[in-house]
Amino acid sequence: xxxxxxxxxxxxxxxxxxxxxxxxxxxxxxxxxxxxxxxxxxxxxxxxxxxxxxxxxxxxxxxxxxxxxxxxxxxxxxxxxxxxxxxxxxxxxxxxxxxxxxxxxxxxxxxxxxxxxxxxxxxxxxxxxxxxxxxxxxxxxxxxxxxxxxxxxxxxxxxxxxxxxxxxxxxxxxxxxxxxxxxxxxxxxxx
Amino acid sequence: xxxxxxxxxxxxxxxxxxxxxxxxxxxxxxxxxxxxxxxxxxxxxxxxxxxxxxxxxxxxxxxxxxxxxxxxxxxxxxxxxxxxxxxxxxxxxxxxxxxxxxxxxxxxxxxxxxxxxxxxxxxxxxxxxxxxxxxxxxxxxxxxxxxxxxxxxxxxxxxxxxxxxxxxxxxxxxxxxxxxxxxxxxxxxxx
DNA sequence: ACCGGAAATCTAGCAATGCTATACTTTTGT
DNA sequence: ACAAAAGTATAGCATTGCTAGATTTCCGGT
Numbered sequence: 314x315x316x317x318x319x320x321x322x323x324x325x326x327x328x329x330x331x332x333x334x335x336x337x338x339x340x341x342x343x344x345x346x347x348x349x350x351x352x353x354x355x356x357x358x359x360x361x362x363x364x365x366x367x368x369x370x371x372x373x374x375x376x377x378x379x380x381x382x383x384x385x386x387x388x389x390x391x392x393x394x395x396x397x398x399x400x401x402x403x404x405x406x407x408x409x410x411x412x413x414x415x416x417x418x419x420x421x422x423x424x425x426x427x428x429x430x431x432x433x434x435x436x437x438x439x440x441x442x443x444x445x446x447x448x449x450x451x452x453x454x455x456x457x458x459x460x461x462x463x464x465x466x467x468x469x470x471x472x473x474x475x476x477x478x479x480x481x482x483x484x485x486x487x488x489x490x491x492x493x494x495x496x497x498x499x500x501x502x503x504x
Numbered sequence: 505x506x507x508x509x510x511x512x513x514x515x516x517x518x519x520x521x522x523x524x525x526x527x528x529x530x531x532x533x534x535x536x537x538x539x540x541x542x543x544x545x546x547x548x549x550x551x552x553x554x555x556x557x558x559x560x561x562x563x564x565x566x567x568x569x570x571x572x573x574x575x576x577x578x579x580x581x582x583x584x585x586x587x588x589x590x591x592x593x594x595x596x597x598x599x600x601x602x603x604x605x606x607x608x609x610x611x612x613x614x615x616x617x618x619x620x621x622x623x624x625x626x627x628x629x630x631x632x633x634x635x636x637x638x639x640x641x642x643x644x645x646x647x648x649x650x651x652x653x654x655x656x657x658x659x660x661x662x663x664x665x666x667x668x669x670x671x672x673x674x675x676x677x678x679x680x681x682x683x684x685x686x687x688x689x690x691x692x693x694x695x
Numbered sequence: 696a697c698c699g700g701a702a703a704t705c706t707a708g709c710a711a712t713g714c715t716a717t718a719c720t721t722t723t724g725t
Numbered sequence: 726a727c728a729a730a731a732g733t734a735t736a737g738c739a740t741t742g743c744t745a746g747a748t749t750t751c752c753g754g755t
Contacts, residue, residue, distance in 0.1 A: 362706095
């Protein structure tokens, strides 16, 4: 009988996702330092060892949240770019990037600030990560060395802005002006 | 007798600095997660409670390392700017910033990535932090709104580059080209 | 319908962490 | 020389990530 094991597989996959979602919600609500194995196990209504049946350790759980978040952000950037006129491509990408970072700070932290085992610029880079990067590249045009370099650069700028803003290291108030300036700089990029 | 208490004050200050230095060395050698109260107490050859006579908690020790690091980085940027021709001001600031980040990753992490209680854009902002920021501003000219905005922006870019580079999230190889592009973008900033 | 093995799950525990109450030792002023 | 005060250490608590072992639940074959 196949259906029995199939059902178990499905339930296992559901529980896998349940853990990721619970971890993410808990992190957004109380910060990553509050996401302990005990609290998380409590939240998913299983005991701690069950978590380790799905993930090697807590870091792996955070990485799963990170990858999910990156997929979501890539989708948002894509939507924004397609909805905006082509001349506004750069601005729409920047805005949606920063909006995502502000709206989901814990997920964003997992994605770009916390220690991780996720491979980035390598062969095993997960698809959502490539998608996100390609999304930024396409704000500048077709995929080539120049546009990839611009994408890495503006990504760095956006990340820096997001994290320094969030931690209060640069003031919130002049943010609109700062964004205008960023867009203007990159729009004038030499060919 | 004043000299007795004076001597104690001095010894206390020395031990304060000893703790900061030991924490920093340990962090650079084994990462911040290895800087535990026990290891640190061992290293300074005192017991754990002594640490709490100097700092409220471990975070306060990290913050002290951060402030020290920022002071150092500000000095390096200043030296670099003064040593370079004026036309190269932006490049020299960028290079010295990224060099510091690469040379002292643990200190850099304490400065700009790890959670902190240090107040940035506020009245109580420690002097080294202001110095560092003003150093970046002066790469663009006198202190005014436009140059301050440019400074915040390039700071964000540099920070983003530093952290994404360090974590392998953008490739090391095209870094020279990326830096050229960054400098070119900001050198062409509209007045 | 029931039983034996396997899979799933939990209980209970370890070592390590940040931090602190309390006991002890040294120094200080009279 | 001696009490008070300051300095320091010992020993412990609660919490953490993680796991070995016991226990329960499930499933296919008779």
